[in-house]
Amino acid sequence: GAGVSQSPRYKVAKRGQDVALRCDPISGHVSLFWYQQALGQGPEFLTYFQNEAQLDKSGLPSDRFFAERPEGSVSTLKIQRTQQEDSAVYLCASSGGTEAFFGQGTRLTVV
Amino acid sequence: GENVEQHPSTLSVQEGDSAVIKCTYSDSASNYFPWYKQELGKGPQLIIDIRSNVGEKKDQRIAVTLNKTAKHFSLHITETQPEDSAVYFCAASKGLTGGGNKLTFGTGTQLKVEL
Numbered sequence: 001g002a003g004v005s006q007s008p009r010y011k012v013a014k015r016g017q018d019v020a021l022r023c024d025p026i027s028g029h030v031s032l033f034w035y036q037q038a039l040g041q042g043p044e045f046l047t048y049f050q051n052e053a054q055l056d057k058s059g060l061p062s063d064r065f066f067a068e069r070p071e072g073s074v075s076t077l078k079i080q081r082t083q084q085e086d087s088a089v090y091l092c093a094s095s096g097g098t099e100a101f102f103g104q105g106t107r108l109t110v111v
Numbered sequence: 112g113e114n115v116e117q118h119p120s121t122l123s124v125q126e127g128d129s130a131v132i133k134c135t136y137s138d139s140a141s142n143y144f145p146w147y148k149q150e151l152g153k154g155p156q157l158i159i160d161i162r163s164n165v166g167e168k169k170d171q172r173i174a175v176t177l178n179k180t181a182k183h184f185s186l187h188i189t190e191t192q193p194e195d196s197a198v199y200f201c202a203a204s205k206g207l208t209g210g211g212n213k214l215t216f217g218t219g220t221q222l223k224v225e226l
Contacts, residue, residue: 042200042216091154098206102154
């Protein structure tokens with residue numbers, strides 16, 4: 001596609017609910033990243049995929065966060081038993097080399 | 112791990128003036144330094160980047176300088192226009208040495224260009 005596409009754009013979840021956020025990277029991009037951006041802050045790294053392999057998940061804040069990219073293209077970030085502190089914008093980026101291109105993000109609000 | 116500090120947090124300039132945003136990084140192994148512009152409700156947009164083997168790079172009204180010894184880099188915007196108003200983020204990574212391009216971001220600068 002023309003750019004990185006994320007869905008949904010907005011998600012409101014009740015505390016304790018599970019959510020799944022989707023990322024469609026730029027076609028052919030090998031690398032895919034997830035970042036979390038709290039209000040008024042810079043994005044913070046969550047996890048990195050090279051094709052279908054998750055090579056770095058050091059930024060995932062707890063075992064309630066899980067990401068997958070089973071066929072090396074679309075990726076899903078799942079958050080189980082959401083808590084208020086999970087409220088943030090979740091950004092996906094893809095890269096075919098050095099430059100990383102971001103999607104518009106999913107704004108998650110946990111109420 | 113890498114730590115990136117960014118200043119100022121807010122910057123207000125008159126249209127036509129220049130704007131300068133400065134960042135420092137901690138990890139001497141970092142070799143790739145992109146700058147992103149983020150408008151309200153949108154994802155970060157790459158506007159310029161610099162690699163560690165270069166001291167300066169220009170693209171029309173935007174320039175970036177890198178001082179590897181001091182571990183700092185700066186974004187310069189000349190002839191600012193109202194559409195330059197946004198939040199700007201600097202970032203650093205070891206992307207050129209492989210292993211992906213995990214970015215460590217600064218805390219952002221809210222630039223406001225006033226008419």
